[in-house]
Amino acid sequence: MMKISDLADNTGEWLRGTGPESDIVISSRIRLARNVAKYPFLSRANAKQKKELEELIRTKIEEAEVYPTLNYINLSELSSVDRLFLVERHLISKEHAEGEKERGVAFEKSENISVMVNEEDHIRIQVIRSGLELRETWKTIDDIDNKLERKINYAYSSQFGYLTACPTNVGTGMRASVMLHLPALGMTHHIEKVFNAVMKLGLVVRGLYGEGTQVSGDLYQISNQFTLGKSETEIIEIIEGVIPRITSYERMARKALISESREQLEDRVWRSYGMLKVARMISSEEIMHLLSQVRMGVNLGIINDIKMKTLNELFILTLPGHLQKLEGRELTSSQRNIIRALYVRKRLEKIETLKG
Amino acid sequence: MKCESCNKKYATVHLTEIVGNVKKERHLCEECAQSVNTQIAKVPSPTEILTNLINQVAPGINELSKIICPVCGLSYLEFRSHGRLGCPMDYTVFRKGLIPLLEKMHGSVQHVGKVPSRAGKELIKKNELMQLRNELNKAIEKEDYERAAELRDKIYEISGDNDENK
Ligand SMILES: [Zn+2]
Numbered sequence: 200m201m202k203i204s205d206l207a208d209n210t211g212e213w214l215r216g217t218g219p220e221s222d223i224v225i226s227s228r229i230r231l232a233r234n235v236a237k238y239p240f241l242s243r244a245n246a247k248q249k250k251e252l253e254e255l256i257r258t259k260i261e262e263a264e265v266y267p268t269l270n271y272i273n274l275s276e277l278s279s280v281d282r283l284f285l286v287e288r289h290l291i292s293k294e295h296a297e298g299e300k301e302r303g304v305a306f307e308k309s310e311n312i313s314v315m316v317n318e319e320d321h322i323r324i325q326v327i328r329s330g331l332e333l334r335e336t337w338k339t340i341d342d343i344d345n346k347l348e349r350k351i352n353y354a355y356s357s358q359f360g361y362l363t364a365c366p367t368n369v370g371t372g373m374r375a376s377v378m379l380h381l382p383a384l385g386m387t388h389h390i391e392k393v394f395n396a397v398m399k400l401g402l403v404v405r406g407l408y409g410e411g412t413q414v415s416g417d418l419y420q421i422s423n424q425f426t427l428g429k430s431e432t433e434i435i436e437i438i439e440g441v442i443p444r445i446t447s448y449e450r451m452a453r454k455a456l457i458s459e460s461r462e463q464l465e466d467r468v469w470r471s472y473g474m475l476k477v478a479r480m481i482s483s484e485e486i487m488h489l490l491s492q493v494r495m496g497v498n499l500g501i502i503n504d505i506k507m508k509t510l511n512e513l514f515i516l517t518l519p520g521h522l523q524k525l526e527g528r529e530l531t532s533s534q535r536n537i538i539r540a541l542y543v544r545k546r547l548e549k550i551e552t553l554k555g
Numbered sequence: 556m557k558c559e560s561c562n563k564k565y566a567t568v569h570l571t572e573i574v575g576n577v578k579k580e581r582h583l584c585e586e587c588a589q590s591v592n593t594q595i596a597k598v599p600s601p602t603e604i605l606t607n608l609i610n611q612v613a614p615g616i617n618e619l620s621k622i623i624c625p626v627c628g629l630s631y632l633e634f635r636s637h638g639r640l641g642c643p644m645d646y647t648v649f650r651k652g653l654i655p656l657l658e659k660m661h662g663s664v665q666h667v668g669k670v671p672s673r674a675g676k677e678l679i680k681k682n683e684l685m686q687l688r689n690e691l692n693k694a695i696e697k698e699d700y701e702r703a704a705e706l707r708d709k710i711y712e713i714s715g716d717n718d719e720n721k
């Protein structure tokens with residue numbers, strides 16, 4: 200069996216910073232909610248049924264050969280730090296980490312694909328890719344879903360589609376989302392306009408870790424609100440149609456910042472970069488803010504000795520679960536702030552040395 | 556930048572809140588941030604939105620409140636307070652309450668999109684299921700719980716993957 204610590208040194212492929220619009224679009228993600236027929240949803244399932252479901256789905260995932268190298272981890276056997284680590288990696292959801300009894304996750308080595316077992320629904324399939332790649336992402340997840348469907352009898356009705364524990368997911372059971380980095384729209388206070396436009400299209404804006412989370416590091420997730428009445432491809436087309444408008448809006452805002460207040464902008468970016476290199480304690484909120492500024496600086500060519508991939512990764516690698524995994528023990532918030540500053544400093548020093 | 560709450564320490568925490576459509580920024584020191592964190596208006600969770608919606612659209616509560624799913628035992632009232640359904644059959648059992656809710660939530664009550672390849676067999680099962688449900692109701696009326704349990708298990712076996720528009 201694989202260990203969580205095997206993952207700690209790398210990050211998922213979706214953080215590579217490649218793909219269309221990847222200066223602004225960090226990643227594209229689709230998840231499908233599915234339930235097994237003949238079983239109650241998890242909130243009404245007893246321990247025995249949960250165990251049966253876990254076994255059944257785990258076995259069927261293997262049989263379906265969804266992907267040759269899926270690793271399965273039983274979450275009930277993991278420590279809370281390990282579960283937090285998987286949440287930060289976007290391999291499982293917060294709810295799944297905090298769930299009870301038998302549950303698990305199967306995921307592929309590149310971390311593009313994960314299948315959550317016994318989350319809010321019996322099955323949650325997820326595929327993530329770097330950049331704006333919703334169509335490709337849909338192809339992959341559709342294929343995985345078809346393979347699983349050959350082995351598992353899904354709860355489905357011709358009127359309501361895929362039946363889910365929460366009526367907000369019924370129908371396609373699909374949530375397609377795109378993670379965007381929008382610092383200039385935030386700085387120029389134009390982000391509200393984006394929210395308004397997006398809401399009119401039946402889309403919602405959320406923070407980095409989805410439902411109910413705070414926005415930090417100028418990272419936003421835009422996803423579909425409706426799952427019933429529109430097909431999967433229609434929903435994807437709506438999102439794919441609006442994202443280029445938001446990214447060009449962000450680019451315009453960046454240009455305006457440069458032409459109107461180049462010095463202030465450069466100062467902000469360089470101060471943030473400097474802070475990352477010298478600070479001895481950095482809180483998790485502060486680092487998001489600093490990384491966001493530096494990331495924009497790299498996109499604008501103000502800073503050019505740091506790779507996009509490194510920055511994208513640092514957003515994840517400096518999160519509490521990752522730092523505790525790195526240190527191999529639980530840390531208090533102020534201990535984490537010290538380790539976080541140290542870790543970032545080392546990563547950036549390495550870049551300096553490489554440069555020679 | 557000084558913390559906007561205590562005005563003494565440096566602001567190291569930069570929060571962005573979305574309240575309705577409005578984005579608000581707050582710059583705080585870590586201590587103040589921890590103490591205000593609980594007061595910051597949260598983006599309502601889907602569950603909160605859902606329970607709100609349920610309360611808005613639920614028609615004729617009295618009539619619906621008596622309904623209990625014979626398969627999983629969830630009552631309509633429990634669904635209303637938690638926003639989670641208990642089993643695939645609930646979409647049929649609570650249909651009357653769900654239709655206006657789904658209409659408001661999604662702007663539609665008809666799935667358009669992917670169909671599992673095995674969905675064809677469903678029509679046959681649909682009839683079988685309707686019969687079983689009638690039998691189950693009769694068994695409950697007669698207080699024959701052993702028979703009811705048997706029927707319930709059978710219904711489980713074929714429910715969920717069915718086309719059951721009543
Ligand atoms: Zn303060």
Ligand SMILES: [Zn+2]
Pocket residue numbers: 624625626627628629641642643644645
């Ligand atoms: Zn039920």
